[in-house]
Amino acid sequence: MIQFDDLSKGFWLHNEYFPVIQRLNLTLPTGRSLALLGGNGAGKSTLLQLIAGTLPPDTGRVWSDGSISWPVGFAGSFHRDLTGAQNTRFLARVYGADTDELMDFVQDFAEIGKHFHMPIRTYSSGMRSRLTFGISMGIPFDTYLVDEVTAVGDARFRRKSAAVFRERILNSSAILVNHNLNELREYCDAAIVLHEGQLTFFSDLDEAVSRHQWNMR
Known part of the structure; x- marks a missing residue:
């Protein structure tokens, strides 16, 4: 509610x-x-x-x-100077998720390669959206x-995103x-x-x- x-x-x-x-x-x-x-x-x-x-x-x-x-697709709550991996670890701790499991899920889902270990400020809007969607789908929310x-x-990628979202x-x-x-x-x-x-x-x-x-x- x-x-x-x-x-x-x-x-x-x-x-x-x-x-x-x-x-x-x-x-x-x-x-x-x-x-x-x-x-x-x-x-x-x-x-x-x-x-x-x-x-x-x-x-x-x-x-x-x-x-x-958080609103998926809105990266305003992410730290732009931290890498995608660092942001993922931080959010895992905040929301009580298993860090290793979330890291594996996001890295596999987002498909941004080496950029996962680069600062978010270097990402394109599409890469930011993939990261935020991946992290949110990797954490169970009500x-x-x-x-x-x-x-x-x-x-x-859209088909994969839709399938994961339907499951959630x-x-x-x-x-x-x-x-x-x-x-x-x-x-x-x-x-x-x-x-x-x-x-x-x-x-x-x-x-x-x-x-x-x-x-x-």
Whole structure:
């Protein structure tokens, strides 16, 4: 379960405050794979960072009764001057994972070769995404946050990523952002729609897609 209590977040630009999330009160169910739908600039990535705790709210709070991954594809919580291997070891210790097992899994999964032992600041965006996805899939979380990262890499790597992710969400919740609605239908059985600072839960994915498309008009 993830609960939002009077949650608000916005940003200042040229001395003007732009709200993104406005006094949000909502409880998301456990054990569902939720598509996160919203227009460009609606605040989907901001919401994922608020849920993960990598971005502080202006007011209110987010709390959960389970463990939550960082937003996969967002490497902001990684130390850019440490290598991929060093970041992997550090996160294994933080989340109580077996260090050797996680190292082996990530190195094999990410397929970034010698770059695994090089500083993350030298990585391309694709390599960072492979690393973050690999580490998050190697650590058991109650809820996975995924921001279109399964689109990274060639067709073979995308198939491998999809297979690993399907296995993880058999026993976990997930919140996914993906502009490809057909791909969302492969993973999600419900949805949340973010529009004008408010989040609405839909137990029916098609109903959520219809509302999202109506909002985009």
